[in-house]
Every structure is written in structure tokens, then in C-alpha cells.
Amino acid sequence: MKALAEQIGDIDGINIYGRVVGVRGLMVEVAGPIHAMSVGARLVIETGANRSIPCEVIGFSGNNAVVMPFAGLDGVRRGCKAVIANAANQVRPSAAWLGRVVNALGEPIDGKGPLPQGSSPMPFRNTPPPAHSRKRVGAPLDLGVRAMNTFLTCCRGQRMGIFAGSGVGKSVLLSMLARNVDAAVSVIGLIGERGREVQEFLQDDLGEEGLARSVVVVATSDEPALMRRQAAYLTLAVAEYFRDEDKDVLCLMDSVTRFAMAQREIGLSAGEPPTAKGYTPTVFTELPKLLERAGPGLGEGAITAIFTVLVDGDDHNEPIADAVRGILDGHIVMQRSIAERGRYPAINILKSVSRTMPKSADPQFWPTIQRARQVMATYADMEELIRLGAYRAGSSPEVDEAIRLHEPLEAFLRQRKDEKASLADGYRQLAQILGNLETER
Numbered sequence: 001m002k003a004l005a006e007q008i009g010d011i012d013g014i015n016i017y018g019r020v021v022g023v024r025g026l027m028v029e030v031a032g033p034i035h036a037m038s039v040g041a042r043l044v045i046e047t048g049a050n051r052s053i054p055c056e057v058i059g060f061s062g063n064n065a066v067v068m069p070f071a072g073l074d075g076v077r078r079g080c081k082a083v084i085a086n087a088a089n090q091v092r093p094s095a096a097w098l099g100r101v102v103n104a105l106g107e108p109i110d111g112k113g114p115l116p117q118g119s120s121p122m123p124f125r126n127t128p129p130p131a132h133s134r135k136r137v138g139a140p141l142d143l144g145v146r147a148m149n150t151f152l153t154c155c156r157g158q159r160m161g162i163f164a165g166s167g168v169g170k171s172v173l174l175s176m177l178a179r180n181v182d183a184a185v186s187v188i189g190l191i192g193e194r195g196r197e198v199q200e201f202l203q204d205d206l207g208e209e210g211l212a213r214s215v216v217v218v219a220t221s222d223e224p225a226l227m228r229r230q231a232a233y234l235t236l237a238v239a240e241y242f243r244d245e246d247k248d249v250l251c252l253m254d255s256v257t258r259f260a261m262a263q264r265e266i267g268l269s270a271g272e273p274p275t276a277k278g279y280t281p282t283v284f285t286e287l288p289k290l291l292e293r294a295g296p297g298l299g300e301g302a303i304t305a306i307f308t309v310l311v312d313g314d315d316h317n318e319p320i321a322d323a324v325r326g327i328l329d330g331h332i333v334m335q336r337s338i339a340e341r342g343r344y345p346a347i348n349i350l351k352s353v354s355r356t357m358p359k360s361a362d363p364q365f366w367p368t369i370q371r372a373r374q375v376m377a378t379y380a381d382m383e384e385l386i387r388l389g390a391y392r393a394g395s396s397p398e399v400d401e402a403i404r405l406h407e408p409l410e411a412f413l414r415q416r417k418d419e420k421a422s423l424a425d426g427y428r429q430l431a432q433i434l435g436n437l438e439t440e441r
Contacts, residue, residue: 144180192258
């Protein structure tokens with residue numbers, strides 16, 4: 001039966017289809033030639049009234065295939081035809097995609113006309129390059145943000161995470177990186193974003209110049225879970241295409257948490273058992289598969305990736321934050337208390353790590369960076385006593401120095417959204433604050 005189905009599928013002009021036999025929540029059960037279907041295969045449910053709903057097979061129940069739609073199920077009824085789509089689960093990006101905005105299926109949504117297809121198919125769910133064949137991370141990358149350039153230096157091909165609760169400024173920081181980082185190509189995935197913010201990001205944050213060298217993938221929060229998950233896969237697939245073209249790619253994704261939430265929604269609908277915080281086992285299987293696709297490739301190209309993580313309830317040890325932190329090459333922790341006192345970006349330097357340091361830092365300035373961290377740690381340890389007035393000046397030279405340097409360091413870490421700071425300037429300014437370099441007049 002399976003061999004016969006495969007032979008029929010190879011014949012042009014013949015549609016293989018089943019019928020809808022049940023709808024349960026977000027799931028649709030399809031009866032028919034399930035031997036011609038596989039997990040990940042595409043079906044199209046024809047509802048009549050000139051409406052077709054693309055779906056994906058996510059499992060099987062008895063003699064029926066269980067599918068999930070990429071759109072709403074309005075109009076689906078028992079007996080609707082479910083046609084197996086010939087299109088493979090892949091996309092064909094090209095250089096003509098630069099400057100365009102697409103949805104999770106790779107379809108243009110910017111009103112600029114059809115999207116030219118490339119010659120190289122890229123699987124939505126590609127496998128990461130073999131670990132033993134990958135190149136190492138490259139030279140330090142100028143991110144244009146002082147706090148990150150100096151204390152959390154990032155290299156080409158590195159994968160970093162921005163961890164923050166809601167309203168702390170992670171999306172603003174991501175927009176600064178999108179505008180400031182000098183990369184050949186930027187691929188930006190807006191996963192589960194508010195629809196209102198998409199145009200603001202494109203026009204105000206990215207701008208015409210930034211968009212011209214970018215591909216933006218959008219799946220808003222009101223779209224089905226399958227679309228939100230697919231948008232993350234497409235973001236990495238497009239980045240992989242340009243990396244394989246030996247380009248330096250900057251991949252920005254906001255946010256990995258909404259990808260995990262979409263996968264949780266899919267898993268629970270499919271009957272998976274919930275684990276910590278209701279997340280299903282496949283969430284923790286899919287996260288490394290997605291995140292490991294970024295990084296250096298086999299050739300000259302590399303994907304430098306920065307993912308945001310929406311921390312549930314400001315708990316930085318919640319399951320998704322904990323899992324992502326263990327996969328990435330560094331984490332940037334943004335703290336609500338810092339944002340509340342008006343210092344943006346609200347990065348907690350002491351709780352943030354770049355795993356490529358100290359190798360990625362300028363050796364000449366590494367002692368300066370270490371000293372600045374020590375000063376900040378000393379102030380953090382004594383902050384409560386200082387604010388209560390319980391510390392007496394002169395009791396400790398280290399604490400006195402930390403108090404003296406606290407405001408200059410806070411001013412150094414503060415940066416306007418429209419301000420760009422170079423890597424070299426950041427090192428020089430930090431050295432000036434600590435008295436290791438004479439101020440240039």
C-alpha cells in the first residue's frame with residue numbers, strides 16, 4: 001500500500017487526498033491514505049467558498065492523521081477534502097529577498113509584489129552543521145552598545161541571549177543592535193510580536209537603510225501556534241542560506257520564549273504530557289535544534305545570533321530561560337530595578353556573561369575591564385548600607401573607590417536609543433573613568 005501511494009504521488013496531475021473526520025480544539029483528524037503522509041507533511045483543507053487552509057501533519061491517531069492548521073479553522077466541517085500538497089517543507093530564499101518582509105510561510109506581506117525564488121532549497125527544519133566540521137568564532141564584532149562592547153564582547157558567529165521580563169527594554173536593545181551592527185545581511189524574526197509594533201520597528205528602528213540589507217520574518221501574536229513556530233524556523237533557514245553564500249549574517253529573534261510557547265501549545269493539543277510550567281517535552285527537544293543552527297558554518301560565512309528571552313515573572317531560573325542559557329554562548333541579563341531608576345539599556349553587568357571572554361576582549365584593556373567589574377561588585381555588596389547611610393567614609397578604601405566611581409560608571413553604561421558607540425571608544429572611555437588613560441582634549 002505504501003509503495004503504491006509513493007508511485008501514485010510521483011504521477012503529475014494526480015491529487016491524493018483524504019477527508020476531515022473530526023476537529024478537536026486546534027487539531028483536525030484526517031482519514032484516507034495515511035501511508036502517503038508523514039510527520040511534517042503538508043496538507044490543504046478545502047472548505048469550499050474558495051478558501052483553502054494549509055496544514056501540517058503532527059502525528060497519527062489510529063488510522064487517522066492528526067494535522068494542525070496554519071490559519072483559522074473557520075468553515076472546516078466533517079467531510080472536507082484534505083489534499084496532500086506537493087510542495088516540500090522547504091523554502092527557496094535569494095538575494096532578492098533583501099529589503100522584504102515575509103510571513104512564516106515565506107510569502108511577501110509588504111505589498112511590494114511577488115518574491116523571487118532562489119535555486120537552492122533550504123529546509124525549514126534544517127539540521128545544525130556537524131560539530132567537528134564547524135569553524136571557530138571569528139573576530140570581535142562591534143555591536144554599537146557600550147555596555148556590551150566592553151563587558152560582554154561578542155565575536156562573529158557567537159550566539160547570545162537577552163534575558164528580561166516584560167517592559168524592561170529588550171526589544172529596544174534589539175532595535176539598537178539591528179541599526180548599529182555592521183553586518184552584510186541581517187535576518188530578523190519577530191515571533192509573536194504585537195501587530196502595532198511591527199511597523200514601528202520597520203520604520204523607526206530599522207529604517208530604509210537597515211531594511212535594504214535585511215530580511216524580516218513576521219508572525220504576530222494573533223496568528224496560530226504553527227505559524228509562530230514556523231516563523232522561527234524560517235528565520236534560521238534564511239540566515240543559513242546567506243551564511244552558505246559566505247556572508248556574515250546577523251540573526252535577531254524576538255523572542256525565543258514565544259517560539260517555546262507556540263511549541264507548548266502544539267504539544268498540549270497533540271496530547272503530550274505537561275512538565276515544568278506546562279511546557280511539554282518537545283519544547284526542550286526543539287530549543288537546541290533551533291538555536292544550534294546559528295553560529296559558524298563550514299565555509300567563510302557565519303551567523304551571529306542574538307535571541308531575546310521573555311523571562312516569566314522576572315524569574316531568571318524559570319524553565320525556558322534556564323534551558324536557553326545553557327545552550328547559548330552568553331547571556332545578557334536586563335534587570336527591572338535598573339530600568340526603574342532610568343538607566344537604559346538596563347543591563348546587569350555582574351549577572352551577564354560572554355563565554356568568549358577574555359579571549360574576545362582587547363588584551364590591553366582586559367585588566368581595566370576586570371577592575372571595573374570588581375568596583376561594581378564592591379558597590380553592589382555595600383549598596384544597601386550606603387543608601388541607609390550606615391557606611392562611614394574612610395572605613396574601606398575599596399568601598400570609597402566604588403562610591404566615587406559609581407556615578408561615572410552608571411553614566412558610561414547609559415546610552416540613548418539613537419546613539420552609536422564604537423568598540424574602541426568604549427575601551428578608551430572606560431580606561432579614562434578608571435584613571436588608566438589621560439583624558440584626550
